[in-house]
Amino acid sequence: KAGVTQTPRYLIKTRGQQVTLSCSPISGHRSVSWYQQTPGQGLQFLFEYFSETQRNKGNFPGRFSGRQFSNSRSEMNVSTLELGDSALYLCASSLNQQGHGYTFGSGTRLTVV
Amino acid sequence: GENVEQHPSTLSVQEGDSAVIKCTYSDSASNYFPWYKQELGKRPQLIIDIRSNVGEKKDQRIAVTLNKTAKHFSLHITETQPEDSAVYFCAASGASGGSNYKLTFGKGTLLTVNP
Numbered sequence: 001k002a003g004v005t006q007t008p009r010y011l012i013k014t015r016g017q018q019v020t021l022s023c024s025p026i027s028g029h030r031s032v033s034w035y036q037q038t039p040g041q042g043l044q045f046l047f048e049y050f051s052e053t054q055r056n057k058g059n060f061p062g063r064f065s066g067r068q069f070s071n072s073r074s075e076m077n078v079s080t081l082e083l084g085d086s087a088l089y090l091c092a093s094s095l096n097q098q099g100h101g102y103t104f105g106s107g108t109r110l111t112v113v
Numbered sequence: 114g115e116n117v118e119q120h121p122s123t124l125s126v127q128e129g130d131s132a133v134i135k136c137t138y139s140d141s142a143s144n145y146f147p148w149y150k151q152e153l154g155k156r157p158q159l160i161i162d163i164r165s166n167v168g169e170k171k172d173q174r175i176a177v178t179l180n181k182t183a184k185h186f187s188l189h190i191t192e193t194q195p196e197d198s199a200v201y202f203c204a205a206s207g208a209s210g211g212s213n214y215k216l217t218f219g220k221g222t223l224l225t226v227n228p
Contacts, residue, residue, distance in 0.1 A: 033216070035216075042202075042218055043202060043216075043218040045216065045217065048214040055214045056213060056214045056215045058215065098145070099214045099216075101147070102147070103159065104149075104158070106156045
């Protein structure tokens with residue numbers, strides 16, 4: 001079966017712009033989480049959604065937002081991009097309602113210039 | 114909130130030796146502890162996980178142990194092979210409050226298996 005699909009794979013944006021990243025979970029998975037991965041900070045939790053409800057949010061500024069649609073697909077948006085937002089953004093999905101056993105996508109590599 | 118410390122940050126072993134990576138967590142309410150392997154340029158992949166009601170779990174050459182009293186858990190890889198070379202991440206997840214539905218990751222261990 002298809003894995004977690006993230007689009008686009010690579011993105012270059014200018015400071016001040018906004019960006020939307022997309023994630024399609026494994027079919028049947030309703031829990032979707034987003035993580036930011038950087039060399040300095042490692043893997044940092046952004047948000048988690050289940051059945052269109054955000055159940056938890058990480059310690060990121062309000063410029064980071066997300067949502068989940070009725071088909072479990074999820075998007076995250078970053079507004080007013082800063083150089084420090086350059087990172088690999090990973091989406092993960094789980095069949096388990098508790099969010100156990102996450103399968104990660106290959107990520108979107110965002111570069112802010 | 115939860116804090117996960119992981120040691121060592123780098124580990125180099127000879128092929129066939131064993132490798133051990135250790136993690137400690139701060140939130141005694143954490144109840145789920147997965148380990149992920151990430152090869153260079155690839156996505157993290159779940160290799161094994163353990164829940165708080167279990168002390169040890171094995172899957173072929175990989176095992177994880179959990180000590181809830183001391184709040185630490187470890188990954189053991191036996192008979193290491195060059196293809197085990199990767200960055201390994203431990204994580205913890207809780208059952209309530211701010212730790213619910215999220216994984217808090219350690220900083221990772223770069224394992225190098227020398228042929």
